[in-house]
């Protein structure tokens with residue numbers, strides 16, 4: 140073993156600094172542990188540089204255009220000339236520091252951690268090898284253990300011809316310096332729906348091809364229907380239940396062959412799910428299967444002796460708030476502290492389209508599949524007083540799913556303006572198991588969007 144490869148003994152090694160890994164490394168270092176934190180790309184992971192934050196800046200800009208266009212109905216004439224330049228500038232300068240993580244590295248180092256940019260892999264229990272960017276190798280053994288938070292990358296669907304083309308991932312989309320004239324979006328999940336609406340509102344001709352029979356298939360069918368209608372009304376061509384047979388790229392852009400037509404676009408955004416970054420991590424050296432889609436963890440995020448795994452790869456919801464939540468639970472375990480175990484009965488999620496599509500807990504179908512005696516109640520957002528006042532853009536609904544035997548909500552959905560904010564009240568109800576009878580005695584401020592919850596509860600029946 141060369142001097143360079145001498146094994147260094149530390150308390151904790153964190154591989155992958157997504158939101159959860161970064162927070163855990165910071166907390167462990169602040170608590171006095173000797174922590175080595177490693178990321179092969181940017182400290183902070185996908186969310187701040189290529190995911191949540193830049194995409195939500197794009198959506199904020201697109202929403203402002205839509206609101207300005209609604210002024211014609213509400214407040215008089217407004218002339219709108221869309222420009223992508225402020226969006227690109229905000230993302231580059233304000234959100235990502237030109238995709239530079241110097242500030243995040245310094246923050247972590249100031250907390251007391253040793254930060255490396257390099258690719259790490261497990262090399263047996265509590266052992267890690269890092270290939271540093273300068274080509275050198277470092278080996279660590281970790282007294283407490285290793286935390287792994289490697290995240291995911293865009294999945295490449297097996298469509299003939301696709302692999303050799305310059306298709307866009309979310310990373311290319313958030314780095315765009317102009318809005319393309321035309322765009323084909325492959326995939327109608329959260330990424331596809333959010334970005335299809337963004338570019339359409341900036342004047343891009345968008346075709347959204349979704350393999351499933353509906354958009355956002357993990358949400359309530361009613362929510363999918365509202366979003367599809369809105370996107371169609373805004374000029375997005377939505378084609379569901381399709382999968383391209385072939386993709387070609389040439390001087391004229393992309394051509395995607397469907398069963399009975401060819402769809403064209405200057406750009407092609409592939410948003411067809413994610414591949415977990417579990418390959419090359421050395422999971423087999425600790426007795427785990429590197430080809431699995433998720434790593435099974437217990438309620439303290441332990442995957443093996445001295446190994447904690449966090450984030451998207453655990454399969455408990457590919458959201459930043461899940462990664463952060465898990466990191467707090469795992470940190471307590473790393474530090475030998477007691478505390479509540481991880482529970483996932485009230486995981487919320489929000490697709491930040493306009494209207495926002497938000498959900499918590501189970502859908503009606505999931506509750507039925509779980510064998511519960513289910514009652515549902517719903518109400519259209521348009522029929523609420525606030526929806527009526529709001530006018531254009533107020534489309535949506537509130538739907539609640541009750542376990543009728545226990546008299547508590549096990550799931551809820553909100554589609555509407557600020558749907559993710561309205562969801563907050565329902566997330567409390569599902570999380571804490573607040574009895575429906577108690578929710579019905581609440582006073583709901585008039586005329587708010589959240590007052591529609593009272594109508595949905597009334598629709599459950601007696």
Ligand SMILES: Cc1cc2nc3c(=O)[nH]c(=O)nc-3n(C[C@H](O)[C@H](O)[C@H](O)COP(=O)(O)OP(=O)(O)OC[C@H]3O[C@@H](n4cnc5c(N)ncnc54)[C@H](O)[C@@H]3O)c2cc1C
Nearest residue numbers: 155157179184185190191259289290450451457458459462
């Ligand atoms: C376009 C888009 C929009 C999104 N919007 C939202 C949103 O609005 N709200 C929300 O909650 N979620 C959103 N998400 C999901 C969110 O980004 C992820 O759930 C979140 O980043 C948490 O992921 P993670 O903790 O698993 O790790 P990640 O953020 O994926 O980070 C993993 C890190 O590990 C590093 N790494 C991997 N392997 C190694 C290795 N071998 N050695 C060293 N380092 C390694 C990677 O470089 C990366 O930095 C969005 C995602 C995308 C793509």
Ligand SMILES: NC(=O)c1ccc[n+]([C@@H]2O[C@H](COP(=O)([O-])OP(=O)(O)OC[C@H]3O[C@@H](n4cnc5c(N)ncnc54)[C@H](O)[C@@H]3O)[C@@H](O)[C@H]2O)c1
Nearest residue numbers: 296326327328329330331349350351410411412457489490
């Ligand atoms: N606002 C948010 O919280 C937010 C936003 C974006 C992403 N995310 C997270 O990131 C994850 C990944 O998002 P995503 O939208 O890529 O994945 P996804 O898996 O949720 O959706 C991908 C969609 O692509 C479709 N698809 C797959 N192969 C296809 C093909 N060959 N042709 C056409 N369609 C095809 C599938 O039917 C599926 O509905 C999400 O699960 C979510 O957890 C969250």
